[in-house]
Amino acid sequence: MYFKHFLVVILVGTLLCWSAWFLVLFNVDPFTSTGIGFFFFHMSLLLSLVGTFALAMLLYYYHFAKSFVPMYRYVKKSFLVSMFVSLVLVVLLLLLGKGFLNPWTLGILLVSIILFYSLTRSVGASRYR
Numbered sequence: 521m522y523f524k525h526f527l528v529v530i531l532v533g534t535l536l537c538w539s540a541w542f543l544v545l546f547n548v549d550p551f552t553s554t555g556i557g558f559f560f561f562h563m564s565l566l567l568s569l570v571g572t573f574a575l576a577m578l579l580y581y582y583h584f585a586k587s588f589v590p591m592y593r594y595v596k597k598s599f600l601v602s603m604f605v606s607l608v609l610v611v612l613l614l615l616l617g618k619g620f621l622n623p624w625t626l627g628i629l630l631v632s633i634i635l636f637y638s639l640t641r642s643v644g645a646s647r648y649r
Contacts, residue, residue: 534571573602
């Protein structure tokens with residue numbers, strides 16, 4: 521698959537996810553909805569954020585990369601980072617919606633993100649020695 525075709529497929533999928541999110545946002549009543557409405561809201565938001573961040577980072581890597589690395593490595597890196605950032609944002613939104621987001625839980629979440637990042641960096645560095 522060519523890079524241009526890949527970008528078109530990801531762009532169409534992201535636009536479909538954003539349209540699904542707007543559809544859920546304007547048609548689902550949160551006061552009378554069961555848990556399925558909240559599930560569709562958060563899942564469509566997560567998928568649309570993943571697509572948006574992945575496209576943005578992929579285009580950033582494509583235009584501003586200093587080294588000549590194969591494009592599939594940039595694709596992999598952009599999707600991993602976009603999935604992680606999107607998941608953190610949706611978890612923060614879930615905690616805020618449930619009323620659990622306070623300075624303590626935000627601090628615990630930030631510390632766990634820093635520990636996760638340092639663990640993945642140390643495992644990745646030791647793998648290639």
